[in-house]
Amino acid sequence: MLGHKEYLRVEHAGVKQALNETLRHRFNDRYQKFYNECARRLVWIENAIEALDPDEGAPSWISEQLTLASELITRMERSHLEEFAWPFAEELHDLARAITLPPKPLPEKKTPKGASDPRTTLKQINPPFFFFTAEGGMASYSVAVNSQQFPTQAHMDIIPVIFPRSLKEHVLLHVVLAHEIGHVAYRTNPRGATYKIAAHKLLPSIPKDLYDWCYAHLKIAHPTPILIAMERYNLWAEEFFCDLFGLISMGPSFIPALLALLGPRDKTKFHFMPTHPPLDARISFLGYAAEALSMQYSKHKDGTVKLPVAGSLDKSFDKRLKQARSTPAGKLIDKKTAMAVTRSVYSACSAVDGVVFPIPEAKLMTHLVKQLSRHLPPSAPEIRYSEDAVGYDIKEVDFRHILFAGWLHWSTLKERDEEDMRKINQLCSKAILHQNGISFWNENLHAVRDPS
Amino acid sequence: MTALTKAELIKELNSGKLVVTPMIDPLAQIGRVSIDLRMGNTAAMVRGAGLSHVDPAKYAKDRDSGDFSREQHRRRKLEKLSVPFGEPIVLHAGTLILVPTFEWVQLPPHLMGVVTARSCWAREGLSIATAVFIDPCYNGIITLELANLGQVPIKIYPGMRIAQIALYRAENPQKKCDPHCQSQFYGSFEPDSGDIVKHDIDFLPRSKKMPVG
Numbered sequence: 001m002l003g004h005k006e007y008l009r010v011e012h013a014g015v016k017q018a019l020n021e022t023l024r025h026r027f028n029d030r031y032q033k034f035y036n037e038c039a040r041r042l043v044w045i046e047n048a049i050e051a052l053d054p055d056e057g058a059p060s061w062i063s064e065q066l067t068l069a070s071e072l073i074t075r076m077e078r079s080h081l082e083e084f085a086w087p088f089a090e091e092l093h094d095l096a097r098a099i100t101l102p103p104k105p106l107p108e109k110k111t112p113k114g115a116s117d118p119r120t121t122l123k124q125i126n127p128p129f130f131f132f133t134a135e136g137g138m139a140s141y142s143v144a145v146n147s148q149q150f151p152t153q154a155h156m157d158i159i160p161v162i163f164p165r166s167l168k169e170h171v172l173l174h175v176v177l178a179h180e181i182g183h184v185a186y187r188t189n190p191r192g193a194t195y196k197i198a199a200h201k202l203l204p205s206i207p208k209d210l211y212d213w214c215y216a217h218l219k220i221a222h223p224t225p226i227l228i229a230m231e232r233y234n235l236w237a238e239e240f241f242c243d244l245f246g247l248i249s250m251g252p253s254f255i256p257a258l259l260a261l262l263g264p265r266d267k268t269k270f271h272f273m274p275t276h277p278p279l280d281a282r283i284s285f286l287g288y289a290a291e292a293l294s295m296q297y298s299k300h301k302d303g304t305v306k307l308p309v310a311g312s313l314d315k316s317f318d319k320r321l322k323q324a325r326s327t328p329a330g331k332l333i334d335k336k337t338a339m340a341v342t343r344s345v346y347s348a349c350s351a352v353d354g355v356v357f358p359i360p361e362a363k364l365m366t367h368l369v370k371q372l373s374r375h376l377p378p379s380a381p382e383i384r385y386s387e388d389a390v391g392y393d394i395k396e397v398d399f400r401h402i403l404f405a406g407w408l409h410w411s412t413l414k415e416r417d418e419e420d421m422r423k424i425n426q427l428c429s430k431a432i433l434h435q436n437g438i439s440f441w442n443e444n445l446h447a448v449r450d451p452s
Numbered sequence: 453m454t455a456l457t458k459a460e461l462i463k464e465l466n467s468g469k470l471v472v473t474p475m476i477d478p479l480a481q482i483g484r485v486s487i488d489l490r491m492g493n494t495a496a497m498v499r500g501a502g503l504s505h506v507d508p509a510k511y512a513k514d515r516d517s518g519d520f521s522r523e524q525h526r527r528r529k530l531e532k533l534s535v536p537f538g539e540p541i542v543l544h545a546g547t548l549i550l551v552p553t554f555e556w557v558q559l560p561p562h563l564m565g566v567v568t569a570r571s572c573w574a575r576e577g578l579s580i581a582t583a584v585f586i587d588p589c590y591n592g593i594i595t596l597e598l599a600n601l602g603q604v605p606i607k608i609y610p611g612m613r614i615a616q617i618a619l620y621r622a623e624n625p626q627k628k629c630d631p632h633c634q635s636q637f638y639g640s641f642e643p644d645s646g647d648i649v650k651h652d653i654d655f656l657p658r659s660k661k662m663p664v665g
Contacts, residue, residue, distance in 0.1 A: 028536060081534035371473075375591055375639070377556050380474040385462045385482065392478050426641050430556065430593075433493060434474045437554055437611055440537040441476050 005054045011066050012049060016042050018073045027079060028086075033129055034076060037155055038069055045069070075133045075160045083134040084163040087433040088171045091399045092161065092181065093130055095249060098354045099185045100127040126156035128188065134165040141261070143180035145187055159184060170425045171432060172406045175257040178250045182242030191348065198344035199241035205333045206236050206277075217328035236277045240333070243282055244289055244342060248349050251357035252295045253403045255286055255317060256411070278329035287321045288338035293346065294359075316411075360401045368397070368405035372424060377431035378405045380438075396438050402431045455485040456563070456619040464563065470619065471558035481613065488570065488613040492552035492593060495541045496530040496643045509656045512649045529645055540607040543578070543600045550643035552593035554611060559590045562625040565617045567594055573614050577602025580615045588622050589629035592640040 002010070019038050027034075045065050052058055134140075144160045161180070167173055186195050207213035246254040262279055276282075324330040349355045368378035379402075381395055406428040413420055456464065461482055464470035472489075475481050481488040514525040530550070535541050543549055559565055565586035569578060579599045586594060596615055600606050608614065637646065649656065 026533070029538075081536070082532060086534060086536070374471075374558070376471055376473065376558060379556070383475070383478070385465050385478055387459055387462055389479065394474065394476055394478075423639075430641060434554070434556075437490075437493075437537055438474060438476055441611065 003054055004058045005049065005052045008049045008052070008058060008062060008066070011063070011070075012042065012046055015066055015070045015073065018070065018077075022073060022076055025077065025080060027076070028081070030129070030131075031076075033156075034131060034158065037129065037158060038073060041065070041069055041154060072158055072160065075135075075162075076131060078135070079131055079133040083165060083168065084132055085169055085171050085174065085429050085432075086132070087436045088174055088399070088429065089132040089161070089163070090436060091432065092174075092177055093132070095178070095355065096130050096159075096161070096181050096184060097127060098352050099181070099191060099349075100188050101352075102127070102190050128157040128159045128184070130159050130161055132161050132163065134163045134168070136165055138164055138166065139261070140164040141174075141176050141180060143177070143184055145180075145183050157188075169422070169429050171429045172253065172403055172410070172421075172425050173257050173260060175250045175253045175403055176246065176261055178246035178254060179242045179258070181249070182245030183238070185245060186238055186241055191352070194348045195241060195245075195345065198341060198348055199237045199244075201341045201344065202237045202240050202333060202337065203234075205337050207332075235275050239276050240282070240285055240341075241345065243286055244345050245349070247286060247289055247295065247357075248293065248342075248346055249355050249357060249400075251400050251404055252290065253400065253407045255290065256407050258286075259283070259317070259320065277332070278327075280324035280327045280329040281332045283321060283324040284330040285333045285338050287317075287325075288333070288335050289342040292339040292342040295357075357400050358398055360398070360404070364397070364401065365405060365408065368401065369409050372405060372409040372427060375423070375427070377427045377434060378402050379431040379434040394438055394442075396435050396442070397431070399432045399435055402428050402435070453620045456621070458482060458484050461485075461487060461619065464560070464619070469560035470563060472555050472617075475555065476611075483616065486616040486618040489557075489567070489594065489596075489615040489617055490554035491596070491608055491610050491612050491614050492554045492642075493535050493537070493610045494552055494642045495533045495535055496550040496645075497533070498548060499528060499531050506648075508649050508652070512653050512656050526645065530643075532642070535610050537610050540609050543598055543606045543608060545577075545600050545603050545605060547600060549598045551596050551598055552640070552643050553596060553615065555594075556592065557586070557590065557594055557617070559586060559588055559619075561588045561627065561629055562622055563619045564588050564622050565590070565594075565619055567596070567615055567617050570614060570616050576606060577604070578606055578608075578614065586617070587635050588625060589638075590635065591638060593642065595637065595640065595643040 019035065019042065022035070045062060048062055049058075052062075140162050141164060142162045144162070161177065163174065163177075186192050186199070243254075243258070246258065250257075262282075346356070364381055367382050371378040378397070380397065383392065383394075385392075406424050410416065410421065410424055461470070465472065465482075472481075472487050475487075476490070511525070514521045533541070541549065541551075557565070567581045567584050567586060569580040573580065577600055579601050580596045594615075594617070598608070598614075637644075
């Protein structure tokens with residue numbers, strides 16, 4: 001018979017071997033942090049296993065920790081750059097990192113000897129480690145933020161960000177990952193508390209007894225309520241916040257991306273029951289938020305883009321918005337509340353550099369859309385070349401403006417099919433890669449000119 | 453056939469008819485009669501282990517078979533690696549790697565391109581293109597066929613200027629580009645293997661018996 005201590009030793013050795021096997025693959029230069037963190041956790045788990053009395057049972061957290069490590073390592077093995085749009089992932093990484101960095105650099109300090117929970121101190125200093133991977137399924141967009149709930153001597157959280165393998169180059173849809181990054185922002189120190197205060201202004205609008213409300217208004221009774229009403233009540237506020245975070249950080253592109261992914265699966269008008277608010281409620285809320293942020297846009301017949309303008313996001317969204325607001329779910333959050341919450345969250349997000357979608361100049365957007373209509377990647381602002389030039393200022397285009405241009409172009413194509421969608425995505429993906437190159441070059445250029 | 457000079461290249465670029473984008477350092481890239489091109493971020497390498505030789509007949513057979521054979525042949529032939537900026541790929545002596553240009557190139561109907569190695573790299577043994585002509589109206593990345601003709605392995609980094617394109621005026625050009633009449637690599641986003649038997653299938657052995665005697 002294999003005793004529990006022996007079994008845990010076997011499992012531990014297997015996980016350790018799997019970690020070492022990952023070294024066969026090529027990952028980005030941040031990988032070493034992941035390896036060191038996993039190795040550190042495995043040493044801690046090994047010590048815990050060795051301390052076990054073979055005649056007594058093992059606490060469940062040991063096997064839970066091994067399972068977590070095994071899952072993370074297996075996901076990392078699938079984290080090849082070839083399996084997802086890595087230039088987009090780099091941009092998302094910067095966004096996720098920005099919101100999880102401490103407001104001011106904390107001084108380096110060692111764990112005090114005998115401290116009961118060293119994690120508290122260490123994890124405050126070390127922001128989470130994000131890595132990107134691809135999994136099957138149209139709905140696999142997610143951030144595994146819940147996987148860090150076990151007690152451990154972790155020096156930092158490890159958070160996998162998951163892309164759907166089948167939508168590899170569909171960067172216009174990847175915009176919805178900002179909703180998932182919103183969960184990280186909401187649940188992670190140091191700024192989570194601020195976001196919660198802002199989002200909790202929505203709580204009075206959310207029915208206290210969701211179970212009864214859903215039955216009365218949506219004719220849906222969940223047979224086995226997984227969560228108690230109060231939990232759902234808070235979760236809905238979090239989901240509204242995450243939609244808002246998506247809109248604030250990614251700009252108007254967030255709305256068509258979210259609708260594209262949720263629309264086909266909204267048979268019950270209560271997608272992701274019971275943890276998410278009904279889609280009509282989300283659409284109505286986003287409509288008010290876009291209005292508060294002046295993020296409506298339009299593309300004129302002459303091809304120019306004016307920003308911001310008072311008008312509709314686009315005609316199909318206008319129609320969907322009207323439909324949503326005619327339902328009980330669409331009336332849950334009133335305009336006044338939605339706009340007040342939007343302003344609070346926007347103000348909190350503005351405190352972090354690089355998080356808020358920068359409103360682009362209309363001239364830039366017109367140029368980018370024109371590039372797409374000529375089957376060119378929307379890579380650069382218009383440049384006038386000259387024989388006498390002594391230098392050119394090659395500016396990066398914010399990746400969110402590229403995605404915005406992609407959605408603008410798509411929304412105005414008269415005859416369109418999935419091939420058009422694929423090509424626009426590929427062109428936008430290429431343009432984001434180009435920005436990666438421009439950024440790399442600019443940073444190196446400045447480093448050479450100013451070595452200090 | 454004369455190559456466009458710097459002034460003419462700039463005129464074509466400013467008119468928007470010729471596109472080379474993004475040009476990160478135009479001062480360095482626009483030369484007297486050519487525009488330098490940088491290496492992109494994908495490397496497609498032939499998988500030597502699974503391939504004994506290139507046989508057009510086998511190629512044609514697989515092409516005409518069902519999805520499985522055709523796709524298997526295509527997918528197994530090349531191994532594609534993403535190479536971020538700052539990371540090298542090593543080109544060993546005698547090996548071939550397909551890489552895209554970093555820049556996206558669009559040619560108008562009246563211009564054709566000729567791609568060659570920059571001479572400083574050629575002197576290190578790096579050959580960058582054997583199929584050097586780019587048709588008028590081409591739109592996409594340009595695939596560079598990197599081969600190391602020297603004895604010493606060469607490290608190359610994405611973003612380096614390794615190639616150059618010279619532009620020539622085509623006589624009696626089409627008035628505008630016909631989207632239905634494009635080359636097989638038109639609109640490429642990354643390097644891929646080509647169709648070596650296109651229009652040549654009649655010269656390949658068939659499965660039927662050949663006449664004897």
